Amino acid sequence: MGKATRRWLFADQLGDHFLDSLDQPVLLVEARSVLRRRRFHRQKAHLVLSALRHRAAELGDRAVFARTHTYGEALDRVKGELSVCQPTSHAALAFVSGLERVAVLPARGFTTPQEDFAAWAAGRGRHRLLMEDFYRDARRRLDVLMEGDEPVGGRWNFDADNREPPPPHGLGIPGPWCPQEDEIDAEVRRDLDRWERDGEVSFVGRDAPRAFPATLAEAAEALAHFVAHRLAAFGPYQDAMLSSDGVMAHSMLSPALNLGLLDPMECVRAAETAYRRGRAPLAGVEGYVRQLIGWRDYIWHLYWHLGPDYRDENLLAAHTPLPEWFAELDADAVEARCLSWALAQVRDHGFTHHIVRLMVLGNYALQRGFDPRQLSDWFHRCFVDGYDWVMTPNVVGMSQHADGGVLATKPYAAGGAYINRMSDFCGECRYRPNRRTGDDACPYTTGYWSFIARNEDRLAANPRMARSVYGMRKLADIDEVREHEAARGDAPP
Numbered sequence: 001m002g003k004a005t006r007r008w009l010f011a012d013q014l015g016d017h018f019l020d021s022l023d024q025p026v027l028l029v030e031a032r033s034v035l036r037r038r039r040f041h042r043q044k045a046h047l048v049l050s051a052l053r054h055r056a057a058e059l060g061d062r063a064v065f066a067r068t069h070t071y072g073e074a075l076d077r078v079k080g081e082l083s084v085c086q087p088t089s090h091a092a093l094a095f096v097s098g099l100e101r102v103a104v105l106p107a108r109g110f111t112t113p114q115e116d117f118a119a120w121a122a123g124r125g126r127h128r129l130l131m132e133d134f135y136r137d138a139r140r141r142l143d144v145l146m147e148g149d150e151p152v153g154g155r156w157n158f159d160a161d162n163r164e165p166p167p168p169h170g171l172g173i174p175g176p177w178c179p180q181e182d183e184i185d186a187e188v189r190r191d192l193d194r195w196e197r198d199g200e201v202s203f204v205g206r207d208a209p210r211a212f213p214a215t216l217a218e219a220a221e222a223l224a225h226f227v228a229h230r231l232a233a234f235g236p237y238q239d240a241m242l243s244s245d246g247v248m249a250h251s252m253l254s255p256a257l258n259l260g261l262l263d264p265m266e267c268v269r270a271a272e273t274a275y276r277r278g279r280a281p282l283a284g285v286e287g288y289v290r291q292l293i294g295w296r297d298y299i300w301h302l303y304w305h306l307g308p309d310y311r312d313e314n315l316l317a318a319h320t321p322l323p324e325w326f327a328e329l330d331a332d333a334v335e336a337r338c339l340s341w342a343l344a345q346v347r348d349h350g351f352t353h354h355i356v357r358l359m360v361l362g363n364y365a366l367q368r369g370f371d372p373r374q375l376s377d378w379f380h381r382c383f384v385d386g387y388d389w390v391m392t393p394n395v396v397g398m399s400q401h402a403d404g405g406v407l408a409t410k411p412y413a414a415g416g417a418y419i420n421r422m423s424d425f426c427g428e429c430r431y432r433p434n435r436r437t438g439d440d441a442c443p444y445t446t447g448y449w450s451f452i453a454r455n456e457d458r459l460a461a462n463p464r465m466a467r468s469v470y471g472m473r474k475l476a477d478i479d480e481v482r483e484h485e486a487a488r489g490d491a492p493p
């Protein structure tokens with residue numbers, strides 16, 4: 001197939017790096033069936049449609065922009081052969097692979113090609129596919145923050161410098177970049193309102209002005225703003241949470257990256273340049289680069305490596321359905337301050353930063369044994385940056401330990417003491433992080449010990465959890481703790 005083959009760009013493949021040339025013809029599809037199938041966050045539906053429509057407007061006559069009910073109908077509108085870069089979900093890959101006139105090309109938008117990952121994984125023998133090892137390999141291969149064969153500064157890993165609790169008065173840095181909505185956004189809003197009124201679609205979460213980039217130019221501006229004003233503060237407070245600052249120094253660029261509006265290598269090189277010019281410290285820049293060429297690519301490759309059945313892993317036999325208040329983002333029903341705040345962030349923005357996802361929302365679900373597949377679906381629908389490839393490993397593996405330790409060597413379960421150390425939530429909360437029974441017992445502390453007790457046999461076999469199991473066995477009141485937890489049922493804490 002020649003260069004001029006029309007390129008079908010999925011809605012998460014919007015950047016120029018998904019094209020072979022700047023005059024290649026394009027097919028873009030807005031298929032309404034996608035919105036009908038799942039109950040997405042209103043702001044996510046807005047962002048995706050806004051980005052698609054902006055891209056179609058930019059491409060003008062070069063693009064066929066098919067606004068249809070299904071992909072099949074859209075394909076009927078174009079003649080001839082098409083090519084597509086590997087789509088980002090098992091289902092979409094199976095769909096395009098079954099179409100005769102569509103050539104499926106290798107994936108783009110990630111930093112490690114699939115064959116390099118396969119070679120690395122094959123070379124591991126019986127060793128685990130450790131993210132840290134994958135990351136170091138990628139640093140060398142991509143020549144990022146390297147001096148010859150050695151890491152810049154003599155260390156590969158600055159995690160220990162990047163776990164500071166939050167400074168009480170905030171970070172004192174400019175807020176994140178924010179876009180101006182335009183006529184295309186207004187049209188998207190009118191359409192979503194109408195479809196919702198007509199009962200065709202239904203959303204979760206609240207509408208609000210768009211907060212994330214929808215065009216290539218906006219994404220470039222957001223990256224430049226982050227590197228100039230916020231990257232220098234990224235490192236030390238990566239794991240910290242503050243009730244007055246929902247994003248801390250995080251980049252908020254995952255929505256743009258996952259729409260394909262930014263190429264991750266662009267972000268990596270911009271951060272490395274800031275370090276080399278003395279504008280950001282090494283520990284923070286290393287931390288940021290690790291997220292991109294390390295975590296993001298590692299998650300992407302594991303999604304394919306672990307196969308479509310991985311989403312059904314449930315080795316901790318967690319079958320609790322998501323309670324209504326959690327599923328519906330009813331933050332006001334919750335008294336535990338951290339959880340109420342986290343749910344409100346999702347309700348109002350469709351976004352929280354990593355530690356809130358992992359240690360407040362995910363941790364609560366893990367402790368109560370929420371069904372991992374339902375929880376993945378919830379995260380996927382409710383977060384503006386949620387897609388199948390990124391949600392499945394992050395939720396099933398990292399957050400819920402449902403794979404028994406393929407992705408993370410121990411469950412990310414923690415009691416109220418962790419949340420107290422890493423945030424300012426507990427001070428004014430009606431629950432006490434150090435109490436595990438009684439009216440003011442912290443639900444995270446009670447939940448933590450109940451989780452360890454419920455999974456005692458499995459966790460005792462994990463050397464990294466042995467101390468927790470030992471601690472639980474020494475608790476004289478563990479039966480009372482478990483009764484206290486059971487009495488809460490699925491009521492909001």
Ligand SMILES: Cc1cc2nc3c(=O)[nH]c(=O)nc-3n(C[C@H](O)[C@H](O)[C@H](O)COP(=O)(O)OP(=O)(O)OC[C@H]3O[C@@H](n4cnc5c(N)ncnc54)[C@H](O)[C@@H]3O)c2cc1C
Pocket residue numbers: 249250251252253254255257258288291292295296297299352353354355357358362379380383385386387390391394395398399
């Ligand atoms: C339960 C759970 C669900 C998650 N769901 C998503 C999701 O739907 N989409 C998503 O992009 N990320 C997801 N993550 C990973 C991570 O939380 C987000 O990428 C990050 O919070 C995005 O905010 P940021 O751009 O400000 O990130 P920063 O802190 O600025 O990090 C830089 C970049 O690193 C990448 N990154 C870092 N960690 C991961 C990771 N574990 N997986 C993939 N990319 C990573 C992101 O692209 C991010 O933009 C999830 C993590 C957990 C624990």
